[in-house]
Amino acid sequence: MIRIGVDFGGTKIEAAALDARGHFQARVRAASPGSYEASLEVVRDLVAEAEQQAKVTGASIGIGIPGSPSPATGLIRNANTTHLNDKPLQADLERVLGRRVRLANDANCFALSEATDGAGADSDAVFGVIVGTGCGAGVTVSRRVLAGRNAIAGEWGHTPLPWPTAGELPGPGCFCGRRNCLEQWISGPGFAADHGTGEDALAIAVAAAAGNARAQASLGRYRDRLARGLAAVSDILDPDVIVLGGGMSNVEAIYDGLTEAIGAYAFSDVYTTPVRKAVHGDSSGVRGAAWLWPLEPPP
Template identity: 35%
Template sequence: MIICFDIGGSGIKAALARSPSELTPLGRVPTPLDDFAAFVGAIRGVADAAGAPAGTPIAISITGVVDPATDSITVANIPCADGRRLGPELAAALGRPVFVANDADCFALAEAVEGAGRGHRIVFGAILGTGVGGGIVVDGHIVNGAGGFAGEWGHGPVAATSAGNPPIAIPRFPCGCGQAGCVDTVGAARGMERLHKHLFGIELPSTAIVEAWQAGDAEAARTIDVQIDLLAGPLALVLNVVGASIVPVGGGLGKVAEFVALLDAEVRKRILRRLSLPLVVPSRLTLEPGLVGAAILGFTENAA
């Protein structure tokens, strides 16, 4: 049995897992952002109310990067936890084993074990939500490299400076990570909005651009064409390096089947391996993949 949490900047969701596929929701509480004692208290309150035996392990999916060498976490949107050795500190405070992993890694783990990646040895989970992220799972285990940054294909100055058919020049937009020209600046929702404004001088939310594209709007179609071109090359390179045989896509754009199908077609044109079947696919676990991934993490790590 595992008490699993999915922690973001606005809320903490929790469930009691008897297996990775058998989760009982434990509700949602606000995330204390500036008071670590309150943060610990919120987790303790949910864990104590779960009705699990004393000492039941806790597994956490969180929007932050965990350094496997030090257990320290970088989580800018939860300042009270930023820079702490979150797992060990929570374990000491709560008197339970605590396992912590990045939310994109937990998404990839959930899809690898219970979702679209089931039966595949190497899975790359790609997040196309507000920004671009990802995680690598091999043989049912998260690959967590130096610094905790494995799978972060959204960052690094690798985005093309021209894209689309016909090609159009794309600026090297500054990225929140401090670099310029990252895939994160032109991928996913905010990237779509940035590209549409660059192409047509119009500010629209990504949902409106997608709806216009689906309705046959030529300007929205142009934006989608440019964005797919910008995403497909870096993702193909990732797959050539990692060797994943399936890429479940999560986040808001992962729910747009037509978008994922276009990305899949372009990626399969650019990888070394030739495939007739889809490679880049919508995620299958649309309900609480963070909690499912945390549960799998807990059962795997607790048995180690």
Template identity: 40%
Template sequence: MDRFYWGVDLGGTKIECAVMSYLDDQCVLRKRIATEGNKGYEHVLHRIRLLIEQCAEEVGVYPDCVGFGTPGTLDPQTGLMKNCNSTSLNGKPLDKDLESILQTKVKLANDANCFALAEARLGIVPQVKPDAEVVFGIIMGTGVGSGLVVNGQLINGRHGIAGEWGHNVLEINGAPCYCGKSGCLETVISGKGLEAYYQSLANHAATLPEIVELAESGESYAQHTLTRLIEKFGLAVAQIINVIDPDVIVVGGGVGNIDALYEYGPKAIQRHLFNPVLDTQIVKPALGDSAGVFGAAMLVK
């Protein structure tokens, strides 16, 4: 049996590889290089091979299988990538092309799924609820992504989008979303959505950290923006709880760092719950930027 399991986080600006020990789940090597995605799909494949070869040289063994966290989804119906913000990947049989260039097996999952898997197995969930059966992981950053883990295993679904939360409509006739619909959750409670809403009130732009700071200083437009975030977050999360009844919801990303979500969010959720008591824990992640690459490695464990 191989001593290590391998994961790669394929991002728009960097590609990161982690080599993990089967013995104790410790990371024995972590290495990253620039993606150079502007040079095209084939170039990105060669960059991935370069990184794997460099890591293999350092640990003294080449992987039998590599897990990949990707900025999109491999559609099980077509075998092609979809919904990638790194657009050169869309429409490509990424798994087959990686197996060809790496000469090893690969497993792919969306980066939000990898986040959820890592936090469920290695991150915050074992700390707060070791016996958790159902975990929902959310990344609320520039966009909104999410993943569902049940009994330590990712749920992928027929179309590879199980757990996808960000493109449910939260506001009828709301702002247009890149997916083609309007009022998607992603347009409302993502970092970009919050910044756009603040600008519509204040008639000037501010970044999300600036909005949080302004709210803390008493600026009314910023306070209203965060109040709206909490109310919309409560409504959207309650729908998840009503359907899958998770033990833990892990909230990552820049928006997930806003403390008010955890102070006031539970009351906002409770107002929309079918169950009379909110017993699901809403927590911050423990792994930081390690979650994606660790989760990718766990795809092969």
């Protein structure tokens, strides 16, 4: 049984064919063309190439996207790849590909990948967090995506920073039209903006590891804000494991004492939830998209 996953990103589109054990049988990618109709054609061509390499036809297709389809209209909303917004993406992809597809938010795909055979494979309830250029999350229970009634489960990056200090208010503005969104604090650009030197997140992390006091202080504030955000999630969901992905997840120092920092804010006398780095890294999006289909062939 071969599944094909497509990771529909803003700068690249990737398709991969996975066998039943989760091993890659094909993996192809192309630059995102930046327009809607051209993107549909790129997906069609990448799927054809992946099937050719994997020597299969009619494979199931799952697609991870920024944003999500509205349950009311089926049109895409909240995508930072803005040419997808207000488009009937699922219907158009099914027309172009000539078969049914399953569509999910890219953070949900990340969480599903890590829950299936990654850092959360030993757990039932997994909260998968992407902290990179933006900030998103997905929830899986028993290796199934929990999308929610309104298909917004995991839209954690656009909740406010919990327990803000006076110096953090009113908070930076966000593209969503609100202020003080978590994304503006714990994404890579948010971390860099808080540091305030014009350096990017990686450079600041390297400086902190080398002993730079200002960079270490910025990293300490980042860890505290991340802990506050995850404590709020823990008070509601209480997941078995939290898995981090995205560029900031590669900063090893943020894991030091993070569980204890979350516990200091969580409404509990005990907090033992592990926070783990994603096993599959940048591959989790395309892998999770493939896992949107079960083992049995699609109807």
